[in-house]
Amino acid sequence: MVFLRDHAKLHSGQSILINGASGSVGAQAVQLARHFGADITAVCSGAGAELVTRLGADRVVDYTRTDFTKEGRTYDVIFDVAGASSYGRCRRLLKPGGRYLTTVPSLAIMVQAPWTAVVGNRRAVIAFTGLRPAAAKAKDLALVKELAEAGRIVAVVDQTIPLVRIADAYRHLDRQGKRGTTVLDLP
Ligand SMILES: NC(=O)c1ccc[n+]([C@@H]2O[C@H](COP(=O)([O-])OP(=O)(O)OC[C@H]3O[C@@H](n4cnc5c(N)ncnc54)[C@H](OP(=O)(O)O)[C@@H]3O)[C@@H](O)[C@H]2O)c1
Incomplete structure (x- = not known):
């Protein structure tokens, strides 16, 4: 944005x-x-x-x-x-x-x-x-939310992995790269 x-x-x-x-x-x-x-x-x-x-x-x-x-x-x-x-x-x-x-x-x-x-x-x-200031980021996040709700943008998640397996996430990245984002699941 x-x-x-x-x-x-x-x-x-x-x-x-x-x-x-x-x-x-x-x-x-x-x-x-x-x-x-x-x-x-x-x-x-x-x-x-x-x-x-x-x-x-x-x-x-x-x-x-x-x-x-x-x-x-x-x-x-x-x-x-x-x-x-x-x-x-x-x-x-x-x-x-x-x-x-x-x-x-x-x-x-x-x-x-x-x-x-x-x-x-x-x-x-x-x-x-x-x-940027927090208020500017919040305004942009609200716009991103609007675009996502309207189906204009989607999250592209390569894989979701628990934080304790973060080393596996890096091994996966080294082996085959990634498309979009890796999400770390925090307990
Ligand atoms: N300034 C800021 O505010 C800001 C904010 C966010 C991120 N960043 C920086 O932005 C960079 C990208 O972040 P990201 O999270 O999008 O990284 P990413 O998910 O790892 O994506 C990197 C992309 O670059 C491609 N790529 C790798 N080598 C390339 C090459 N030689 N020529 C062209 N494309 C190549 C990869 O494609 P393949 O996998 O197909 O090779 C992939 O599409 C990072 O350095 C990050 O620190 C800066």
């Missing part, structure tokens, strides 16, 4: 590429981008392709086979959820006025974000959703 609504100002008719689309954040980003009416390119491994298509992606790029930065396509917004790319690599893929957003801090993005806010017409953005 914070990335796509507040920072990207994503709206109907725009194009977005979501890098890391099948994980916890990515699976929600795909659904929100669909809610905002964007044309969605989802980047994940082949194992997540069916999921992201079901959630609303128009196109899927398997990063194990194809480098999206070499496809020659351009986007209004690139949301690098996985933090596996960079503003430097994505800049030429952004349309004029386009935005590169990432969840993952790096020295480069800490310099690029304030610099691109005043220079040029493409922007690099990093946000920290957890650092």
Whole structure:
């Protein structure tokens, strides 16, 4: 919500590429981008392709086979959820006025974000959703609840595992990765 609504100002008719689309954040980003009416390119491994298509992606790029930065396509917004790319690599893929957003801090993005806010017409953005005031988070959670009740977004749960078996959850992640979120069941 914070990335796509507040920072990207994503709206109907725009194009977005979501890098890391099948994980916890990515699976929600795909659904929100669909809610905002964007044309969605989802980047994940082949194992997540069916999921992201079901959630609303128009196109899927398997990063194990194809480098999206070499496809020659351009986007209004690139949301690098996985933090596996960079503003430097994505800049030429952004349309004029386009935005590169990432969840993952790096020295480069800490310099690029304030610099691109005043220079040029493409922007690099990093946000920290957890650092917002509680009242802002509560307002967004209420909106998420509304969207979920309206069937616009669904929770994507890979597995639910008791807290005492957390080591098994990590082994499972190491062996086969995950689609969506792992839920830890607290006693
Ligand atoms: N700044 C903030 O406010 C904020 C908030 C929440 C999370 N985060 C950060 O956001 C990141 C993502 O969190 P998450 O919970 O969504 O992680 P996650 O559930 O592990 O998902 C990671 C996703 O990245 C994909 N991926 C892995 N390597 C990739 C590559 N080289 N290229 C493209 N995609 C790749 C995975 O796909 P496959 O499994 O198919 O490989 C998966 O779809 C984490 O670093 C987390 O700390 C930041």
